[in-house]
Amino acid sequence: MGRFVVDHLNAFYKDKQALYDVSLEFPEKTVTAIIGPSGCGKSTLIRCLNRLHEVTPRARHSGTISLDGREIHEMDAVRLRRRVGMVFQKPNPFPTMTVYENVAAGLKLEGGHPKNEIDQEVYRSLKQAALWEEVKSNLDGPGVGLSGGQQQRLCIARALAVSPEVLLMDEPCSALDPIATAKIEDLIFDLRKNYTVVIVTHNMQQAARVAEYTAFMYMGKLVEFDLTEKLFESPKEKLTESYITGRFG
Amino acid sequence: MAFDRVARRRWKSHLFAGLTLLCVVAALIPLTSIVWTAFDRGAPALSVGFFTQPLPAPCGSAQTHCSYGGVGPYIEGTLVLIALSSLIAIPIGVLIGIYLSEYGRRGIGRVISFFTDVLTGVPSIVVGIFVYTLTLDYILKTGGNPENVYSALSGATALAIIMLPIVARTTEEALRAVPDSVREAALALGIPKHRTTLRIVLTAALPAVLTGALLGVMRVGGEAAPLLFTAFNNPLGYTGVTQPAGALPTMIYNLYQTPYANWQADAWASALVLVLIMVILSVASQIVFTRVRRRISGGQ
Amino acid sequence: MGIAPNVGMNPFPGEDAGVPAGPPPHSPVPQLEATPRRERIGRWFNSIFRLLVTVLGFGILALAALFIIVLAQGAWPSLLKFGPNFLSTSTWDPVHSIFGVVPFVIGTLLTSAIALLIAVPVSLGVAIFLTEQSPTWLSGPLGLVVQLLAAVPSVVYGFWGFIVLVPYMRLSVEPGLQGSVGKVPGLGGVFGGTPVGTDILTSSVILAIMIIPTISSVCRDSLLAVPRHQREAALSLGATKWETTNFAVLRYASSGIIGAIILGLGRALGETMAVTMTIGNADVIPKSLFSQGQTIASLIANEFTSAGPGSIYQGAIIEAALVLFAITILVNVIARLLVGRVLRVEGGS
Numbered sequence: 001m002g003r004f005v006v007d008h009l010n011a012f013y014k015d016k017q018a019l020y021d022v023s024l025e026f027p028e029k030t031v032t033a034i035i036g037p038s039g040c041g042k043s044t045l046i047r048c049l050n051r052l053h054e055v056t057p058r059a060r061h062s063g064t065i066s067l068d069g070r071e072i073h074e075m076d077a078v079r080l081r082r083r084v085g086m087v088f089q090k091p092n093p094f095p096t097m098t099v100y101e102n103v104a105a106g107l108k109l110e111g112g113h114p115k116n117e118i119d120q121e122v123y124r125s126l127k128q129a130a131l132w133e134e135v136k137s138n139l140d141g142p143g144v145g146l147s148g149g150q151q152q153r154l155c156i157a158r159a160l161a162v163s164p165e166v167l168l169m170d171e172p173c174s175a176l177d178p179i180a181t182a183k184i185e186d187l188i189f190d191l192r193k194n195y196t197v198v199i200v201t202h203n204m205q206q207a208a209r210v211a212e213y214t215a216f217m218y219m220g221k222l223v224e225f226d227l228t229e230k231l232f233e234s235p236k237e238k239l240t241e242s243y244i245t246g247r248f249g
Numbered sequence: 250m251a252f253d254r255v256a257r258r259r260w261k262s263h264l265f266a267g268l269t270l271l272c273v274v275a276a277l278i279p280l281t282s283i284v285w286t287a288f289d290r291g292a293p294a295l296s297v298g299f300f301t302q303p304l305p306a307p308c309g310s311a312q313t314h315c316s317y318g319g320v321g322p323y324i325e326g327t328l329v330l331i332a333l334s335s336l337i338a339i340p341i342g343v344l345i346g347i348y349l350s351e352y353g354r355r356g357i358g359r360v361i362s363f364f365t366d367v368l369t370g371v372p373s374i375v376v377g378i379f380v381y382t383l384t385l386d387y388i389l390k391t392g393g394n395p396e397n398v399y400s401a402l403s404g405a406t407a408l409a410i411i412m413l414p415i416v417a418r419t420t421e422e423a424l425r426a427v428p429d430s431v432r433e434a435a436l437a438l439g440i441p442k443h444r445t446t447l448r449i450v451l452t453a454a455l456p457a458v459l460t461g462a463l464l465g466v467m468r469v470g471g472e473a474a475p476l477l478f479t480a481f482n483n484p485l486g487y488t489g490v491t492q493p494a495g496a497l498p499t500m501i502y503n504l505y506q507t508p509y510a511n512w513q514a515d516a517w518a519s520a521l522v523l524v525l526i527m528v529i530l531s532v533a534s535q536i537v538f539t540r541v542r543r544r545i546s547g548g549q
Numbered sequence: 550m551g552i553a554p555n556v557g558m559n560p561f562p563g564e565d566a567g568v569p570a571g572p573p574p575h576s577p578v579p580q581l582e583a584t585p586r587r588e589r590i591g592r593w594f595n596s597i598f599r600l601l602v603t604v605l606g607f608g609i610l611a612l613a614a615l616f617i618i619v620l621a622q623g624a625w626p627s628l629l630k631f632g633p634n635f636l637s638t639s640t641w642d643p644v645h646s647i648f649g650v651v652p653f654v655i656g657t658l659l660t661s662a663i664a665l666l667i668a669v670p671v672s673l674g675v676a677i678f679l680t681e682q683s684p685t686w687l688s689g690p691l692g693l694v695v696q697l698l699a700a701v702p703s704v705v706y707g708f709w710g711f712i713v714l715v716p717y718m719r720l721s722v723e724p725g726l727q728g729s730v731g732k733v734p735g736l737g738g739v740f741g742g743t744p745v746g747t748d749i750l751t752s753s754v755i756l757a758i759m760i761i762p763t764i765s766s767v768c769r770d771s772l773l774a775v776p777r778h779q780r781e782a783a784l785s786l787g788a789t790k791w792e793t794t795n796f797a798v799l800r801y802a803s804s805g806i807i808g809a810i811i812l813g814l815g816r817a818l819g820e821t822m823a824v825t826m827t828i829g830n831a832d833v834i835p836k837s838l839f840s841q842g843q844t845i846a847s848l849i850a851n852e853f854t855s856a857g858p859g860s861i862y863q864g865a866i867i868e869a870a871l872v873l874f875a876i877t878i879l880v881n882v883i884a885r886l887l888v889g890r891v892l893r894v895e896g897g898s
Binding site for chain 3: 363
């Protein structure tokens, strides 16, 4: 469960094309990293995967994306996003809610979950997000009262609480210090046992550390997609090679 | 089971979207009705003479030929009152705005800025009473006749007090939007602060400052309440700063229950003219304002 | 660029640190050479200007204080005679010179409260439609049109209210209300009496229309200030559009929304002409929504000219104005603190 297939995807903002004919497959229960210089379309790509791209005013796309064999644009967006969680660049917990309420938010929206089930899911997700030990005595404190790294793990827990199949991460560590980054990376490494993870990053070391597969994008086009080791050690494309050896970007 | 739940949530979402649209429609009904009523009932009175002639003799329902005359004196009175109050409020308001933005950025300056905001909330009728009491006090102290308490000058003063905080705060906002780098560059060239402020900062912010002045004029142009006990009324319009003065809004108030058909039509036509002027000024100021704001934020 | 800084003409010798001092010997730029005399005048003018604007700035505080002093002075005959009883007496009798402000405070608060009850949901709906629902090309022009409601003068609202709304309320809305909700046990009194059209309810409806642009525009600004990532966080959890608005947007903007409501309240409390022309002008405590009544503002507009200068009657009306001043100042201070806090939060993050 959680296998994404992207086929001939083009995406636009207003008149500007952000993705050109991108085709690739995100295998299930693996971590795939998308790397590339800023503005290369990597964020646009994952925002297409949970149909957040279409929320932007005057954004459109062509081509198909399927999740476990079903075209996602034929699915109900609410049901799709329930199966595909997302973590953003900047930690964005709901400022009016407590730690507990933040994690429970998705289940509350869904409705019909008894209190003890929500309690259990909150516990499980905070545990999975490696945050439980740090916040267990402070579940009723405000979510925004945590440190930056804790807030980001809170957002991961919030996304995990609804038991998604896929977790999209849009540069989740770019606003964090190195220690917090290391914690999140460990976490991502653990998550692949249960989830398909797609992580956008501009940090190549990070991709090398956490991802089994890596896609390199440049100027809206997918340049190369391969096992991470292969991509970094023997890139097929000249462009990939010059990027990973630091000649641009 | 779960599917039903999502469908229900979707339906609820559409329902609320529909309700918000309904709110917009509901908010626009009165505006449409007001403009339509004013046009429907005021159109017969509208002619070139409407803007110049005085009010006609009242015309009962038995008469067949009614003259609509015009509201020339009241238009004149309104224009003079607006001009006088602008003359008082705009220079002082701009100077206060300069103080708030350039000299009073912390401490007591913040307090003053806050109170300027609060003063925009003082009911205009209270401003009218305030100016009346002040004028009466002055007349009694100088041994004048309390009968002379009503004057164009005191009407203009009341309007100016209403305008002042609006002009001051928009000027402050406009000047604050000018980046500090502009000030520093000018000061580094050795230009004294007052000249930096007046020549460079104020010039850069001029369109926004003018919008503020326009907002102030719009706020007072339709006011009747502060004029009731200050400018009072004068069928001849404006006859001198120490004489009472007529104005369109107070005229509408004086005529709103009149039984005479031609006066009713004149009152509606006046309402239509007032609304149209306000609408034009409002659209103009909002377009200018968003453009200015866009330019300022786009430039940073 | 190009004008060589000249230490000689700089009145702020401390402020040009780092700028090379002295003119280059062969400056291509026409020299703005200042004589010591001109420099003195410049410095003098600089301090005069600073003094002028500072004095005018403090003039705002003086003006606020002057309001209280002048109104208290005008109200003196009444203050002297009635003291605190003015605030608790519900008789207003110019013939026997007994004056109490209670009926008008009740009339003011009641009309404003009903106006809020009507205007707040509509304004929120408008703000939500403009920021969350409407296509981008439509929201700008539509917002502008809603704002035009604020451009209609109060006296025109009153005129329209008296001619169009009053008969409509008397003939359709009020009998309809009496026939439906008025039949509910316990609510009969609220909707009791003969509908006359010029009454508390009609004034409240007019007030509601008048404060919709105020409330909706401040609400809209508060909603626009909610960062996009909050909306996306809710959407990515599988929230519907309405749930996103309710869950992420409205809660985030709540203090700005409350500030907007209180600003609207401040506007309604002091609104004069439209209320005066539609409320019926009866100096009594209203018994139902269909009673004729009076607000402080309409009392002033109606009766001030019939009271002689310096009389107790006039003093009582001015004291009522002082009460209105105090109430609106209080409400506006609260509103500005709330709205200001929202803006500071924005600026801080």
